[in-house]
Amino acid sequence: MLDRYNLKKSSAGTLYLTATHLIFVDPDSKKETWILHMHIATVEKLPLTATGSPLLIRCKTFMSITFVIPRERDCHEVYTTLLQLSQPVHIEDLYCFRYTSSCEDIPKSAGWNFFDLQAEYQRMRVPNDQWCITLLNQVYELCDTYPRYLYVPSSSSTAILLGSSRFRSKGRLPVLSYLHKNKAAICRCSQPLSGFSARCLEDEKMLNCVLRTNPNASYMYVVDTRPRINAMANRATGKGYENENFYENIKFQFLGIENIHVMRNSLTKLIETCEMKSPSMSSFLNGVESSGWLKHIKSILDTSWFIAQAVEVGVSVLIHCSDGWDRTAQVCSLAALMLDPYYRTIQGFQALVEKDWLCFGHKFTDRIGHLSGDPKEISPVFTQLVDCTWQLTQQFPSVFQFNECFLLTLHDHLSSCQFGTFVGNCEKDRIDLRLNERTFSLWGYMANHMKEYMNPLYCAEKSPEILKPNLSPQVIRFWRGMYCRFEGGVHPRENLGDLLLATVDHSNSLEDHFKFLQKCHCWKCGDVFCTRCIDKHIPLPGHLSQCAVPVCRHCYRKLTRSTSLDTP
Known part of the structure; x- marks a missing residue:
């Protein structure tokens, strides 16, 4: 895969042709480049070079990418296949009729009723x-x-x-x-x-x-x-x-x-x-x-x-x-x-x-x-x-x-x-x-x-x-x-x-954490509950209640003056 600005940075790898995507895998940099067939606008075979047969692909998303395939015959096969897969003849052959939402739990009906x-x-x-x-x-x-x-x-x-x-x-x-x-x-x-x-x-x-x-x-x-x-x-x-x-x-x-x-x-x-x-x-x-x-x-x-x-x-x-x-x-x-x-x-x-x-x-x-x-x-x-x-x-x-x-x-x-x-x-x-x-x-x-x-x-x-x-x-x-x-x-x-957007997300996370910490302090001694105790907060009964603010076990026993009291 050629680098447009620096040929020395061009990467060697394997080109995979699937039913829906063209995938280039560079094992050295552990990088994958995925091109959806339906995104391809034009495919062009460029003149042969000493290293192989170049194939220029322009996409409707304005991505432009050039692969150099060593054998001209292989390049021609990829070229003809991409032409067929990127421009189906029948509308039923479009990707949407085969696509299944495997990565996300989205029902097929979601979104169709958003507009009336x-x-x-x-x-x-x-x-x-x-x-x-x-x-x-x-x-x-x-x-x-x-x-x-x-x-x-x-x-x-x-x-x-x-x-x-x-x-x-x-x-x-x-x-x-x-x-x-x-x-x-x-x-x-x-x-x-x-x-x-x-x-x-x-x-x-x-x-x-x-x-x-x-x-x-x-x-x-x-x-x-x-x-x-x-x-x-x-x-x-x-x-x-x-x-x-x-x-x-x-x-x-x-x-x-x-x-x-x-x-x-x-x-x-x-x-x-x-x-x-x-x-x-x-x-x-x-x-x-x-x-x-x-x-x-x-x-x-x-x-x-x-x-x-x-x-x-x-x-x-x-x-x-x-x-x-x-x-x-x-x-x-x-x-x-x-x-x-x-x-x-x-x-x-x-x-x-x-x-x-x-x-x-x-x-x-x-x-x-x-x-x-x-x-x-x-x-x-x-x-x-x-x-x-x-x-x-x-x-x-x-x-x-x-x-x-x-x-x-x-x-x-x-x-x-x-x-x-x-x-x-x-x-x-x-x-x-x-x-x-x-x-x-x-x-x-x-x-x-x-x-x-x-x-x-x-x-x-x-x-x-x-x-x-x-x-x-x-x-x-x-x-x-x-x-x-x-x-x-x-x-x-x-x-x-x-x-x-990242700054807003970080600020929201800090605010959520602050609220979380506020809820995790014993009102009596001020100690922070450990993560194991978070689910074991005990609201104080009757006159000892401070708006049902939770306390730790130790303070609960001390305030109620009972060491035999069963606690959750």
Whole structure:
């Protein structure tokens, strides 16, 4: 196994190929390196060298590792096997359907009932006079990528809902995503099938119904998260965007988040920059800049902040991109994160992921590349959500209940397929696969490790109602803890969050020990009980009782003036 920075430190060992992992064992340093097959993004055979055939493995967790296998034939066999095991053809072959929780006593049902969509809307006081639940999608006939329960304006009729659904790409009509306490709403949908001049009266009425749910504003925003040129290009294919001449009392905004292909290429360039063998300061900074990754992170945060500001002042917002399951999910969830302190807790953030990503049909299986398929469908859309959330935690270190470890664990298990939580492209897929019966839930696993994810600086009482981030370019940071965390050749800086968490744990242990010692003293003589006597404390009876404070045997006999008294 090669060391990227110092070839002299490369280690020799044995490479084991199992059904689920690639394991490298170095007997000299007694070190094992485990690589889960589902974490593997690409496998590449490099040109032959004098020492053997190199095999470069890049992982979806941003680990990059090179093995040099002495025999070219062995290298080719490992290469072809890893290609097959890392990209199964059938969804039933994913790791989650074979995984058994052997190390931890976690029942398979744990975590699957943590989130309930109707309960989440009830927390937002929905249904109410303005918003109601519709059962038109109960068997996924209206839109098969939406959840079965949809919340729509109470004034919208069945004809309006059906007409609007037919006029929207993939049937994804405008529905409620988040309702603020000032009655301003965040709604989501997909692009209209407007072409150059087509219109739909039902869809126009639908947007008017959304507007009327908010009595505090005479207009609403329609936010198209795409660059204007992309939306205009879609008009040539019969899709496009809303014509302001047909929709009354709306303000239309293009906010320019690039598509999945641009984001995929951007991340590839960022990874190449991180993998430079001998980077100079200028080459690294130029590489990060030319990748455009931080620019895209800023663009997503800018759009989310625009939406959050609009809702804060009482104006409803309808959001869409092309099909409404990538950029729309990003900005809906981040805007809600800025507006609602509940989503900054561990339980709340999990609910946010469940609602805006899992229920509303982000295509996790396609975007993460769980199965062998079209590589152009793969894109780091959810990775960007995690990165944007991390950016906010850096600016507001005391308002999030979770820490960096929580975000990294969430991101790692996004692609591990160890749990069934992120398998499938929509709610219907997960129900058809019966994932809640056949696989473990990530939320159940994380609940068993909650102490690892707590932010020691979190202070719920001082958390502001709305986060107002500084989105100046110089504030957006490169997340070394995500993209360079496996760099063993660079001396790692100690993570301040980990140090604080360890300090809190140590303080709690000292407090527990102090309380323990307080309980283990004889109130009469002050002697400390030995460990054998801890379970033999005797409360004094009657007038000798000091609030039932225990004493040792010797003091008990002395105080009661009895040497024959039987004691436990």
